[in-house]
Amino acid sequence: MEGMDVLGYLKSRQNELERVNHPLAGRSLNFRYLYSYGIGVLALGSMKSMTELQDRYNYFLECIALPKEQRDRIITDINNHFEFRLMECIHALRTKAVQYCFLVDLYRLHNMAVWSANYCEKVIDNYIQMFHTSEQEIEFFRAFNDAVVKRDVDMARECYHRFRDAGFDISYSLLKYFFPHFTDEDIYQGITVEPGKTLLFDKPTKIQGNIIVERGGSLLFDGADVSISGAILIDGGRVRFRDTKISVEECGKRFFLTIQNAAVVRIENSVFDCNEKCGFLRQNSGRLLIDESEFRQSSVQRMIEFSGTYARISRSSFSDGENGFIFASGSSQMQILNCDFCKGSAEYGGAFYSDSIDNILIQECSFRSCAAKYLGTAVYFKYQKLGQVVKDCVCRMCGTEKEAVFNVYQDDFELRVR
Numbered sequence: 001m002e003g004m005d006v007l008g009y010l011k012s013r014q015n016e017l018e019r020v021n022h023p024l025a026g027r028s029l030n031f032r033y034l035y036s037y038g039i040g041v042l043a044l045g046s047m048k049s050m051t052e053l054q055d056r057y058n059y060f061l062e063c064i065a066l067p068k069e070q071r072d073r074i075i076t077d078i079n080n081h082f083e084f085r086l087m088e089c090i091h092a093l094r095t096k097a098v099q100y101c102f103l104v105d106l107y108r109l110h111n112m113a114v115w116s117a118n119y120c121e122k123v124i125d126n127y128i129q130m131f132h133t134s135e136q137e138i139e140f141f142r143a144f145n146d147a148v149v150k151r152d153v154d155m156a157r158e159c160y161h162r163f164r165d166a167g168f169d170i171s172y173s174l175l176k177y178f179f180p181h182f183t184d185e186d187i188y189q190g191i192t193v194e195p196g197k198t199l200l201f202d203k204p205t206k207i208q209g210n211i212i213v214e215r216g217g218s219l220l221f222d223g224a225d226v227s228i229s230g231a232i233l234i235d236g237g238r239v240r241f242r243d244t245k246i247s248v249e250e251c252g253k254r255f256f257l258t259i260q261n262a263a264v265v266r267i268e269n270s271v272f273d274c275n276e277k278c279g280f281l282r283q284n285s286g287r288l289l290i291d292e293s294e295f296r297q298s299s300v301q302r303m304i305e306f307s308g309t310y311a312r313i314s315r316s317s318f319s320d321g322e323n324g325f326i327f328a329s330g331s332s333q334m335q336i337l338n339c340d341f342c343k344g345s346a347e348y349g350g351a352f353y354s355d356s357i358d359n360i361l362i363q364e365c366s367f368r369s370c371a372a373k374y375l376g377t378a379v380y381f382k383y384q385k386l387g388q389v390v391k392d393c394v395c396r397m398c399g400t401e402k403e404a405v406f407n408v409y410q411d412d413f414e415l416r417v418r
Contacts (some may be wrong), residue, residue: 023066038089043137172203193217213237251278333358349380359387376406
């Protein structure tokens, strides 16, 4: 790094840093090529559209992360293998969600056209026919696009509500991709998810009251931003959090999320703030899988109390736990990998407490400013036994090595105190 031109490096990456990732950028390379080919028919299919839209189309290719060698094939395939590649493209765009995203990309390019506007409209009409798009869907996209062109958020919101009230579904994140200024918020008063039903939150939402998920029901959070005064109670139902932010404003329960008789609970890339109202989760069965998530400000109980079969918590952070962060009990097996624990305090085990009779692995974790009234400022094991491993971990301001971890099995103990 010595002598490196940092400013020059940042300038060279400016376009990449400012680029908005395409909603389908994570799909396979073959899918992204066929999708980009279909969009290319509009952008490169005539001399007028190519003159007007090629720069914007190149930006789209950057966003969808199509490699350069694949981009170079598109114009060749349009000229030499048009019908064959087009049929492959239509076959790849089978699902309604993908077709909606495709239409959004077409309209985004169409809105920049002047000389080639008529050509672009014909291309969009042809795709609509090939997708067997309904009249309600056609009307929605045209009306919503009109709102995008006029930058009219209220008009866009009315279109969205009419579309949804008619029984159609389109993701909020896709509408934000189409119209970055678009905003909408749902408000709920107490919810029961009945057997066989699925409730999806994917947008800003306010909830007053508890959410009850009955056996066979599903509760999904995907890209949601939720403010809730209440708790979530699940008995035999399903729950998943992904790319979600949740703020608990009030909670009449000791835990925000109470899960009984569940098979698997998944939490990915999400942020939870208990605002010192409660603990976050109590789960008594099944598996708990947490990746790349953040948990803040618990009180009353530990952040997580787990007595199910198996839990894996990786690349996540925990901060400000008034009664500590994690409690493993019963016969639960647990792995905690690459996690950070900051400012947890309890009578025993400032960050982690276990009385489980199964194996516990805590590896490559960091404990900062954790405290215990009695034993284990960072980690407390009730029983000293084989299978309790604390490895490659670091403690900062958690007392000495002897104070930080209590009852670890010595042969598997590696801890650095700083």
